[in-house]
Amino acid sequence: MATLLHLDSSLFPGSASASRVVTDAFRKAWEEQHPEGTVIYRDLATDPVPHLDVHGASAGFADPATHTPEQAAAFAGRVKLIEELEQADAVLIGAPMYNFTIPSTLKAWLDNVILVGRTAGENSSIKGKPITVVASRGGGYSAGTPRESFEYVQRYLEAALTDMFGAEVDFIVTELTLAHSVPAMKDLVPLAEASRSKALEDAASKAKALAERLAATGS
Structure with a gap:
């Protein structure tokens, strides 16, 4: 049965997080299609992975036989995360916007799993793997809006x-999430509700479609 790697990175727990609500909807729809499947879950906010340090970074460019004890220990942690990613049939990432970009905890995970010559590059071990990103943001950053140029969540993740x-890579976006709590945004509440509803619909339909597609290919 298929394996889903599910990552959340919002600082806020449960329903207080716009991205977690949508990733939860995706995961539930996925599990309905794969009741006997496996979900590997990482909450990067409550259990962050170590930021890449000099030992882990340098080890990625050196022959393992030459690793110092410090490099070996750091690299072992990277390999564990990489293997989780490689062994998953699909990946789900919750990526809220903080200060125009992704949370540092999600960046730390990416820094660990991006390894040139293995997961990154021409012969990437991740090539073709379906990754669904739930991008949430407090304001409006869609194409044609005044703040479009400040959107670095989708831009960065698309590149990485x-x-x-x-x-x-496929994106599900929910925006204007601060409309209910910021008085100056009260007129945008209907748009925020519509965006949330669309994101939840997309999460359910895309999870089902992806699960069915993988089932058809034997994953």
Whole structure:
């Protein structure tokens, strides 16, 4: 049965997080299609992975036989995360926007799993893997809006996941999430509700379609 690697990175728990609500909807729809499947879950906010340090980074460019004890330990942690990614049939990532870009905890995970010559590059071990990203943001950053140029969540992840991994990346977006709590945005509440509803619909339909597709290929 198929394996889903599910990553959340929102600082906020449960329903207080716009991205977690949508990733949860995706995961539930996925599990309905794969009741006997496996979900590997990482909450990067409550259990962050170590930021890449000099030992882990340098080990990625050196022959393992030459690793120092510090390099070996750091690289072993990277390999564990990489193997989780490689063994998953599909990946789900919750990516809220903080200060125009992704949370540092998600960046730390990416820094660990991006390894040139293995997961990144022409012969990437992740090439073609379906990755669904739930991008949430407090304001409006869609094409044609005044803040479009400040959107660095989708732009960055598209570059990292598509250009480096060669993965098949799909985005589900929910925005204007602060409309209910910021008085100046009260007139945008209907648009925020519509965006949330669309994201939840997309999560359910895309999870089902992806699960069915993988089942058809024997994953």
